[in-house]
Amino acid sequence: IQLGLYVLAANFAQFILLYSRIIGSVMMPYLSEDNADKRRLTFTTYSRINFTSIVVMVLGLLLFGKFLIKLLYGQEFSDSVIPFNILIVGILFSAMSQLFSIMLFSKGKSNIALIANSIGLIATVLFDLLLIPKYGIIGAAIATSISYFVLFSFLLFHLVSKEKLKIGTLFLLRKNDVKTIFKED
Numbered sequence: 062i063q064l065g066l067y068v069l070a071a072n073f074a075q076f077i078l079l080y081s082r083i084i085g086s087v088m089m090p091y092l093s094e095d096n097a098d099k100r101r102l103t104f105t106t107y108s109r110i111n112f113t114s115i116v117v118m119v120l121g122l123l124l125f126g127k128f129l130i131k132l133l134y135g136q137e138f139s140d141s142v143i144p145f146n147i148l149i150v151g152i153l154f155s156a157m158s159q160l161f162s163i164m165l166f167s168k169g170k171s172n173i174a175l176i177a178n179s180i181g182l183i184a185t186v187l188f189d190l191l192l193i194p195k196y197g198i199i200g201a202a203i204a205t206s207i208s209y210f211v212l213f214s215f216l217l218f219h220l221v222s223k224e225k226l227k228i229g230t231l232f233l234l235r236k237n238d239v240k241t242i243f244k245e246d
Contacts, residue, residue, distance in 0.1 A: 082159065085107075092168075113233060173219050
């Protein structure tokens with residue numbers, strides 16, 4: 062039963078990642094630009110759009126997730142709500158990691174994304190072993206969210222230290238970004 066509850070919570074939280082994949086798909090052709098400044102501007106703009114949108118979705122799901130789970134799956138799945146709430150916070154970091162990885166792939170640095178994912182895998186196994194025996198599905202949700210944060214942190218550190226991106230340009234939506242969302246080519 063616990064596994065089923067966890068799978069429901071995890072799958073429900075994963076819907077947000079579809080949005081980040083769409084943003085990444087839109088962004089990808091622009092990242093093939095030869096002009097490094099233009100590529101950086103495109104990436105930071107889409108990163109801010111993605112982050113701000115995901116934060117709004119996460120907040121909405123934190124507020125209404127319990128209601129949605131009960132409405133869609135029934136009262137018998139209400140024990141999925143707490144793991145869902147924990148996972149949904151981790152999904153924010155996973156969504157950003159997707160975009161960060163796309164940037165690295167576009168620069169031919171897939172090895173960095175591979176290292177980051179390997180570190181995330183090790184963190185997942187380690188935290189699962191530590192938390193699941195004592196806390197069950199809540200421990201699994203915490204372990205997963207921590208692993209997403211570890212992966213995100215590694216990629217962010219690389220982008221800031223090696224690719225010289227400024228943290229302040231990656232997260233909060235700016236007025237100019239709204240024009241990017243609605244511009245027609």
